[in-house]
Amino acid sequence: MLLNLTDVFTSEGKVKELSVPYEEKTFSYMGNEYEIKGDTVADMKLSNIGTGTVLVEGSVTALMIIPCDRCLKDVKVSVSADFAHQVTSPDQEKGATEEASDDTSDEEQNFVSGYELDTDALISNEILIHMPVKVLCKDDCKGICSVCGHDLNEGECGCDRFVPDPRMAAIKDIFNANKEV
Ligand SMILES: [Zn+2]
Ligand SMILES: [Zn+2]
Incomplete structure (x- = not known):
């Protein structure tokens, strides 16, 4: 006002x-x-x-x-x-x-x-x-799985997050296949 x-x-x-x-x-x-x-x-x-x-x-x-x-x-x-x-x-x-x-x-x-x-x-x-620099739901929030999007605060989803995204792997396969032709 x-x-x-x-x-x-x-x-x-x-x-x-x-x-x-x-x-x-x-x-x-x-x-x-x-x-x-x-x-x-x-x-x-x-x-x-x-x-x-x-x-x-x-x-x-x-x-x-x-x-x-x-x-x-x-x-x-x-x-x-x-x-x-x-x-x-x-x-x-x-x-x-x-x-x-x-x-x-x-x-x-x-x-x-x-x-x-x-x-x-x-x-x-x-x-x-005065906006906060970082906002967390709790200090030790585990975030979401980068593979399946599961909320890791609710437990493990079983994904191996150390391998590259499977969709990316698929694209790479197609790319390699094309290269060989
Ligand atoms: Zn959170
Ligand atoms: Zn997952």
Whole structure:
């Protein structure tokens, strides 16, 4: 949703706390689309920390369905993020807050447009940064058989996985047969 920050930008010392619903139901990551379970709500605190400057702090937890890296079974993954961003009003002169440029003020803020804070864009950003590198259904997931696709967590399938894929072997036979003709 779009939050108009005008009143917080202009009222010295103003603090506003609110719950913000995250309106996305899926999340795109590295070319995949993941389902977001249930309602995701971010707790946010907006503080005026000087004329035309607002500190946006908050936290969010999203529950996502991501397939296990090894066996592809759906795994419920909870992605949490804490964040703090300094946002500057568009009529605040550039360079006026130069002394504060040591922290977050110089980062790219694609979630601010004019006086409005795009909370969905901000939350998407945070989830993106906090996505897990690896998703496993359990630490010792055995994955699936590369020959028959059997879930090895449910026991051995009996395949000899040290021989090449039989389909590949068949193609090789045809190839060799043709060569001999
Ligand atoms: Zn697994
Ligand atoms: Zn197998």
